[in-house]
Amino acid sequence: MKVRTFFLMLLLAAIAVFTLLNWQAILSPTSLSLGVADIQAPLGLIMLGLMVTISVLFLLYIVYLQTSVFLETRRHNKEMHANRVLTDQAEASRFTKLNVFLESEIKKQTSLASENRAALLARIEQLERELRLTIEQSTNSLSASLGELEDRVEKSLKP
DSSP states (O other): OOHHHHHHHHHHHHHHHHHHHTHHHHHOEEEEEOSSOEEEEEHHHHHHHHHHHHHHHHHHHHHHHHHHHHHHHHHHHHHHHHHHHHHHHHHHHHHHHHHHHHHHHHHHHHHHHHHHHHHHHHHHHHHHHHHHHHHHHHHHHHHHHHHHHHHHHHHHHOO
């Protein structure tokens, strides 16, 4: 139990004990003026009734405030839940978009790498053909030069 509730209960118990101890004085009639007329009534009982009425009104007001706060809290919780769901959906959508973007970029990079590889292989084959042609031409040129030298050597050896 909270400290405030304990002190409130203690105060109500003290008022109840005070009322029981002075019940005869509370019920003793006295002359009361209502401004227009004078009446005979127990002043203590009227004051006790007013205090009970005001206490009940305050309790009803407190219950009303607690209920309105509770309903407002429920409404806020529902809004928070709805916002959380929307946020989760937006985040999932962003992840999906990111996943699609990454997949498309990976496909682009893969196709670009394949194109570059094909171009590189084609260039290497072209260079290999050119190298073979150059080697063949060099071989032919060297063979021709050797043949010429052989002919000169043979001509110079034949008297």
